[in-house]
Amino acid sequence: MDASAQAPRRRWWLFRRQPKIRRHDLASQWQLMWWKFRRHTLAMIGMVLLGLFAAMVIFAEFISPYPPFERNPAYVAGAPQIPSVIDENGNFRWPPFVQGLKAERDKKTLRLNYVPDPSVKWDVGMFVKGEPYRLLGFIPTDIKLFGVTTEGGFMHLFGTDFTGLDLFSRTIHAARASLGVGFVGVVISFILGAAIGGVAGYFGGWVDNIVMRLIEFIRSIPTLPIWLALAAMLPRDWSPLATYIAITVILSLLGWTWLARTVRSKLLATRQEDFVLAARLSGCSDTRIIVRHMLPSFMSYLIVDASIAFPEILLAETSLSFLGLGLREPVESWGVLLFAAQSIRSIDQAPWLMIPGVFVIIAVLAFNFLGDGLRDAADPYTR
């Protein structure tokens, strides 16, 4: 990247430290990568964000104040409510509160407006009681991260949709399906890519030739139209869950080529290495050589590729669902939520329904940051 600026300084640094044994000399490959990765600020930010997303996925029931399918008939297509600690007179007020609201229909436009009711304030607290659920799937509890403590009050952080569902809770829950598709899709791509690329790279010759042509072919065709066509082929009576699985498989069907190519080229390169020859001489089977000796030697590159494939699959799922060909309710993904937000009516009357789109953007950014950092770190011996 930036070798010229660093070169003179590095020579000087090598010279100073040469007599000592540096920790770099003793560190493992993974340790070196981590040290290098840590220096990449954006990548660290990406990792923190992904950590938050992971928490969202695991603790969705705890974080979301309402169950994702609970309608609030008193607040339909309501705007986001932001808790405040300053009341209308500018005085500090604790606990935080949201303003009480009452519905008023505009006689002319028929729009339902929620106007603040100054006499009513709803207190907001942490660790409040809510609907019972099972934390992590087995701990029965009813404690929610936050919520309204005043009887009869409500708070919808991201507003509600046209049927009164809490968008915040839904967005949190939807992370499961969206990131799930990405994760499972990447795993399938990974397996496909490693297997196909592995076969090509290890055997070489005509096998390699065919696989390479196949990869070139898949890459030369536009993915979205094919995805759309395949998604439209799904039998109409499949359950949402079956559709979910099928969509994931479809998305990974075309996504394995990058990984396969990396695996292949790295295999071709490592095939000549001494440690492979040693393994072969000691009578290891082909599979064992590939899986135990060759794959680990370039695992880091595969992780980089996977981190780049992830946002692509995430975006593809979102796009497919948005067009009505992907996931659908009751499965909730960000794409499904955005499907409901796509009408002009939504943009005009309830623009907050686009908030899940922000989550998509953040997730994709986080993965891109992470991918960049990993790419730099993947080759820990350079620089």
Add this chain to the structure above:
Amino acid sequence: MPALAANCATVADTTAVGAFPQQLEIEEAAAAGLTLTYSDNPLFADDVASGKLPPVAERLPEQPLIELPYESCGVYGGTIEGTSRSAESGSADILSWRQVALVQMADDLVTIVPNVARSWKWNDTFTAVTFELRKGHKWSDGAPFGVDDVVFYFEDIVNNKDLSPEPTQEWGKNAHAKKIDDTHVEISFDEPFPGLLTYMATSGSYFTPFAPKHYFEKMHGAYSATADADAKAAGYDTWAKRFDAVWDKWMDAQTLTATGLEVPTLESHVLEIEPTTEQRLFKANPYYFKVDSAGQQLPYIDRVHERFLNADLQLLAILNSEIDFKAQGTTLQNYPTMQESSEKGGYEILMPPGASGPVLAFNITHKDPKLRQIYSDLRFRTAISHAINRQEIDQVSYFDLGTPTQALPPNLTFSKPEDSQYLIDFDLDKANALLDEMGMAKGSDGLRTYPDGSPFTILWEYSSQFVTPEFVKLMSDYFKSVGLNVNAKEQTSEATRENAKAATSDINMEWDIPYEPTLIADISLYTPYYSEISPLFGIGWKQWFNSDGAEGEEPPDWAKEMFELATEWKTVLPGSERYMQIGRRLIDLNLENLTIIGTVGSIPKPIIVKNNLHNVMREMPTVHFNFGYIYPYRAEQWFLQ
């Protein structure tokens, strides 16, 4: 721009009154002292000057129809902008602007008035009706229109075995046409059919009972010896296939392709350029048969421009003041958005009451025997009706403007007020008890199964053309609240219709509740299978009944009774005692069997009218597919200024 015609009688005029509201025949105009000096659109001036078109007096029939405008006699010119979803989706609105038929419904939606036909006369038994056509009436290519074109339609299309292997019964049982003299044609049928004119003026207005013989005979096997060879040369197997490709019963379909440029028409506007996947353009018909009360030939508007846009873009186009008129497909949900932009967009929103809200019909004759078993159980349908919180739907989805109701055609002379309230009380306990009784036990996940314990799911494919996603979401919630699993999925209206025809859909929703005149016209809308375009259920039943049990499947007794009543209904005189009895019994049979489950009705229907569009009827009783949308409100007299 030329000034408005001075000597112009409008609908408000008390002196210019004929036998029928808002229009005069030439004798009536003379009697009322109207002097008609024929004039025409300057659009045709060049063609008239060059001799390509004869002057207006020769283009008009000797007996033109004189129309009294709503506001004033208009000025010529302009292009009216409209939009449909695609060539065959949501395009009936624009078709209705140029629509013609033998007769027409007046804007009270009760009185039938002359249109292409000048007059008619029934025989005593209502088995034959004689129409008088207008002397000198011409097709849009200048060829004479007359009795032969009606006879051709009946004898060579409807009753031609190659074109219609099974003749349709819509114009009466075994209908035939016979030439009486140059201007009189008689249509006769085996059984009395007093509702024929009502049918022609309402839902039958989309299929006019005449066709240009001079154009079609050259590709018709009965007239042209080379018809088959010509068809082969044009790429069709037989002449009938070629004929089918050009002719279409549905009047709008003939203008889908370039052949629409050749097929002559009587409509107010004629296809001008080859249609594309984006748009169609129509130009004023120089041979149109109506004039205003000052003698100006209608229509005033030069061109009709129809763009195909998706639902969202239609809304944006309206907000952006690009649409002059829109009645079909505007949803109430968009009302706030449209209202807030109305000043900027320069349009007004009319809100005629809508006939119906969304209804659900479970497919009692589903192809899947297990589903059929469930859906044909009256307890199931009753449970569903009790599980629906209609009040909430009205609030959430329809701004509180609708009325909770059971499925029932509105404003029937033979209905009782309590009919609309039948089994609509929101009662989950009742619903659950009924489902329990059916043996649909709840599993550990809270979802009910088939009585045999296998998982049960309702597959609900809906089209956003008839219902909003919110509605479906609410309904799905109600189903789930009584333990019924539902898999809801949006589809195009085309796809839902195909599934409905194939009887593979679980829920069908496309039932436009008709008013009484449309029931007089076509009672099959209130008996299985309820809809021609998108059957609700019972196609096989009808087949069984029509073939006396030779085909199809045997209907239950209540459906048999409905078919028998419907057959009789067609032959009785509207308003007679027997008519009322049959109507009453049909309501009872439909309600008792909950054939169709209603939700919320009387939902107003927003209609967009640009401020520069004039002569638009303001107090439309309703705007409805079964009345041909704008057809009763005479779009040919609209003008832009």
Add this chain to the structure above:
Amino acid sequence: MTRFLMRRLAYTLATLLLVSLVSFIIIQAAPGDFAEIYAAKKADAGAVISAAQIAEVRRELGLDQPWYVQYGTWLANAARGDFGQSWTWRRPVGAVIAERLPLTLAIAFATLVFMYVVSIPIGVYSAVRRYSFGDHAASLIGYLGLAIPNFLLALVLMYLSQRYFGQSVGGLFSPQYSLAPWSWEKLQDLLQHLIVPVIVLGTSGTAFLIRAMRAAVLDELDRMYVLSAKASGLSPMQLLLRYPVRIALVPIASTLGWRLTYVISGAPIVGVVLSLPDMGPLFLNSLLNQDMQLAGALIFLYCALTIIGTFLSDVLLVALDPRIRLE
């Protein structure tokens, strides 16, 4: 050179053949009995379809033949430009597509031009002013461009342009121009309408190209010849444009084929959201309505466009950089 081109051409043809097979399989894989669906579509409203009619359709469409015979017939017809009949539009598929193809190409071309015109200067700037505010801003925008889903951007831009600029939406012309003959005003109208789709389609590609261009120029800037040229007193601007930028352009140009694939791939969804008169809405509707003849032809065409585009960009590249021939 000729040998290389011949080889590429042969490969391109083979790929096209493979793509045609894929398209055919997709037509065949449509759920449900095609003959039954087709018969239902052909039947008049409300008519009941008999088994005999379905058998007739099956025979008519050749569905009673083995699949390879069907494929052969389809391919032979397709080669003559006959892709069958679209039932939604009741017209030959070829005619329907022919209407939409020019604008599809126009949008793709305009997007490619936009991407390169925008990304090359920004990429060069970022490389020269490394770590400056502008460089960081460019990379941030680049990241965002990669992350924002096309359809979301399309939706928001469409609404904003209508709401705040009074721009007519839907299609590429305002209603008053859609039927008018070509004129200067009509061209302006078209260009105005192209802005949103081109931005939407171009953002992610632009982001990618900016990064690639920046890296390529940086590589060149480190070379010795730059130093020597600098020493010989060339003005910085001249120097920059004469050598590093020119050399850096070659690898950028070589990705033209990929970029095209990318643009074509993204086009349908943008076309759908903006209701452009390109192949996008046609494609989605054909899938939703199971108008499989049309859908299959469109898939084939989308693929063919990228394959032919890639071939052309290969040819272009060989013309630009003779070294590649030896590869």
